Amino acid sequence: MGKRQLHKLSAREAETITQSGRHSDGGGLYLAIETGAHGRRQWVFMYRVRGTGKRREIGLGSAKGKSKDGLSLTDARLRAADARKALAEGRSPTADRRADVVAGTTFGEFADIFLASIKAGFKGRNTFVDWTRDLKVHCKPIRAKELADINSNDILEILSPIWMTINRTARETRSRIERVLDAAEAKGFRSGKNPATWKTLKPLLPKAKRSKRHHKAAPYKDVPGIVRALNAKHNMAETTVNLAAEFIILTAVRTGEARFMRVREVDFAERLWTVPAERMKAEVDPEGNDFEVPLCDRAIAILKAVIPKDAASDAYVFAGQWSSDHSKPLGMNAVLHALKAVYPAMTTHGCRSSFRDWVGDETRFERDIAEMALAHKVGDETEQAYRRSSALKKRRQLMEAWGRYVGSASNVIALPRRAS
Structure with a gap:
């Protein structure tokens, strides 16, 4: 049997061939070309495993083309020669190639x-x-x-x-x-x-002092006044951001959970807002379920005011300043700026602290109910699963009480529905 022909391709052919398929250079070396979106050009070496006859293929690297990036025909032949040498010496070209890749990976x-x-x-x-x-x-x-x-x-x-x-x-x-x-x-x-x-x-490493970052919070006794100020600013300027800030105070949620709230998440009949699990800061449920937020009267009124009648189910509830179609949410710092405009020593996360202090000082609700209302993990997985059904009812009572407190001291302002 005659010796297999080597070096069938010319250097120019190797760089200019565009037809898809494998183009043999001899000795197991092929130029593999794929057409389409990727249009990859790659040098491959094909051989049969001694003893079994099974065919194997290893990539030697991308091939030069119009971009001139990749291996030249000469370089590819050198790598193919190394693979043939490994076969002659009883080694696996695949294992050798893998070792080269591993050794050179940064x-x-x-x-x-x-x-x-x-x-x-x-x-x-x-x-x-x-x-x-x-x-x-x-x-x-x-x-x-x-x-x-x-x-x-x-x-x-x-x-x-x-x-x-x-x-x-x-x-x-x-x-x-x-x-x-x-x-x-x-x-x-x-x-x-x-x-x-x-x-x-x-x-x-030296021991570094970790400083706890405390979010500025208003004393809960100031919260009703803050909400009245937000309402007054809204009545003067008709800005969604002030209603969003009030809604965040009423629900004690994180800002991001409210900013990206969509119309489909609100169930007005059940007076419930369901926050998808992927948008929560941490999983609060052992099974990774969504988080349910019970809505008080005022929270419902705000949602009815800001959601247009013809809003799409995937529209954002609290739309950005220039998003009349509710396709974009409020800016990241919009709510923070709205709060600071009426109470400089306040942050959005601080609203949650105000709520928690109020529960502890002014109510008889269980500590665990307050923590669950803030979407904090409470107890082990068994306890969380056991308490899930009863906790929603108790959390609803808690949030309604908080809503009444926040709306106290003549904080009753009629809110007409905004035009679509």
């Missing part, structure tokens, strides 16, 4: 791929931005370093400059590096102890 390359793979699971809108900042900016010293070569000294080089000054960012960066390296180990790109674990780094 932290930056792997981190970018890993981040893209987990992005869909992020809940917060800024989470991806924060991850990108940490893995690209703070991890710059190790991005070009191979995964297998990263050690605890490399991690310390990243953390030490920011550990005492921006400790929260430093802790988040360490945690994200640890997760990337764990994933790299699971994929076979490195082995051994993860140098980014807190157990490894704790003895090497």
